[in-house]
Amino acid sequence: MPQIVIASHLGSGRVMFLAKGSTEGSVTWGRLIETSEVAADDTRANALLALAEADANARNEVVDPYLIDVEEEGGQLRPTKYREAIRCLGPTIRQDLGKQAEGAEA
Numbered sequence: 001m002p003q004i005v006i007a008s009h010l011g012s013g014r015v016m017f018l019a020k021g022s023t024e025g026s027v028t029w030g031r032l033i034e035t036s037e038v039a040a041d042d043t044r045a046n047a048l049l050a051l052a053e054a055d056a057n058a059r060n061e062v063v064d065p066y067l068i069d070v071e072e073e074g075g076q077l078r079p080t081k082y083r084e085a086i087r088c089l090g091p092t093i094r095q096d097l098g099k100q101a102e103g104a105e106a
Contacts, residue, residue, distance in 0.1 A: 001069045003045040004036040004077070005052040006084070007062035015087050016062050018052045027055035029062055033077045033088050038070065 005018035007029070017036040019028040030036070039045035045067050052065035069080040079085045 001080070002071065003039045003048075003067045004033070004070050005048050005065050006068050006087070007052060007056060007065035010060055010063050018048055018065070022048075022051060022055075024051060024054070027051060027059075033070075033079075036070075036077060038077070039067075 007016050007018070008014070009016050009029070014031060016029040016031060017033055019030040019035045020037045022028050022037055037048055039048050049065060049067055052062075056062050056065050068084045070077045071080055072078075079088055
């Protein structure tokens with residue numbers, strides 16, 4: 001199952017995603033799931049997690065990076081677990097709050 005790295009922004013608490021193209025010495029975090037680097041297998045997923053953990057320890061921009069399972073649905077990434085879907089999008093009751101209300105801000 002494909003996986004991505006998710007973490008929390010230290011200053012705001014917002015969910016962040018390890019972005020496409022991140023490499024050792026040049027790690028980027030994005031606010032939208034679409035910016036995520038997707039790992040197709042466990043070896044790549046573990047490498048991305050190690051990269052994210054090293055960056056979290058070095059720069060203190062994000063905390064608690066971990067892997068989540070995702071699937072592609074209608075050309076977009078979606079977490080497979082309900083808890084992660086809520087973390088990625090925001091409140092489920094009020095659609096005027098959270099990322100679903102913000103549109104495509106990065």
